[in-house]
Amino acid sequence: xxxxxxxxxxxxxxxxxxxxxxxxxxxxxxxxxxxxxxxxxxxxxxxxxxxxxxxxxxxxxxxxxxxxxxxxxxxxxxxxxxxxxxxxxxxxxxxxxxxxxxxxxxxxxxxxxxxxxxxxxxxxxxxxxxxxxxxxxxxxxxxxxxxxxxxxxxxxxxxxxxxxxxxxxxxxxxxxxxxxxxxxxxxxxxxxxxxxxxx
Numbered sequence: 001x002x003x004x005x006x007x008x009x010x011x012x013x014x015x016x017x018x019x020x021x022x023x024x025x026x027x028x029x030x031x032x033x034x035x036x037x038x039x040x041x042x043x044x045x046x047x048x049x050x051x052x053x054x055x056x057x058x059x060x061x062x063x064x065x066x067x068x069x070x071x072x073x074x075x076x077x078x079x080x081x082x083x084x085x086x087x088x089x090x091x092x093x094x095x096x097x098x099x100x101x102x103x104x105x106x107x108x109x110x111x112x113x114x115x116x117x118x119x120x121x122x123x124x125x126x127x128x129x130x131x132x133x134x135x136x137x138x139x140x141x142x143x144x145x146x147x148x149x150x151x152x153x154x155x156x157x158x159x160x161x162x163x164x165x166x167x168x169x170x171x172x173x174x175x176x177x178x179x180x181x182x183x184x185x186x187x188x189x190x191x192x193x194x195x196x197x198x199x
Contacts, residue, residue: 049157054073084178128182139187
């Protein structure tokens with residue numbers, strides 16, 4: 001599946017960046033290149049990683065009488081969401097967000113209408129949800145090429161979290177891994193037709 005090929009490439013490139021780029025420099029670099037179109041685009045595309053988007057997708061599949069698809073989408077969102085919140089609130093409760101971690105003297109380019117948070121940075125829940133959801137959609141797709149589009153959408157959500165000053169690369173990197181693992185678990189535990197007697 002093309003989604004997994006691109007995901008492995010992402011893991012490799014992301015690992016290199018994490019090894020050789022100081023934490024926060026990737027945020028500063030993106031923040032220097034703010035543009036009004038990018039502000040508008042990332043402000044709204046980031047919502048593809050919201051739980052509400054997953055619930056909306058589940059309802060669409062229910063209305064389409066694709067009950068199995070609806071259940072798998074919702075379950076992948078629930079698992080990724082619960083795991084990311086466990087990491088955020090229990091294992092890493094005091095991880096600062098970029099604006100709290102980096103120098104107070106930085107003049108940030110803020111996106112109007114976006115509330116920039118200061119804590120519970122690791123991992124990125126939006127990225128986890130996006131990767132879990134779009135991987136599940138890639139499983140549903142009849143043509144493998146759709147995996148390219150779904151991967152790019154998930155990746156853009158992760159990038160939006162850095163652009164909007166909500167997360168570091170390490171947060172979105174971990175979120176992507178968490179999302180993919182969540183979706184794989186749900187798909188292989190519940191997604192087989194002999195496991196669920198649903199259409």
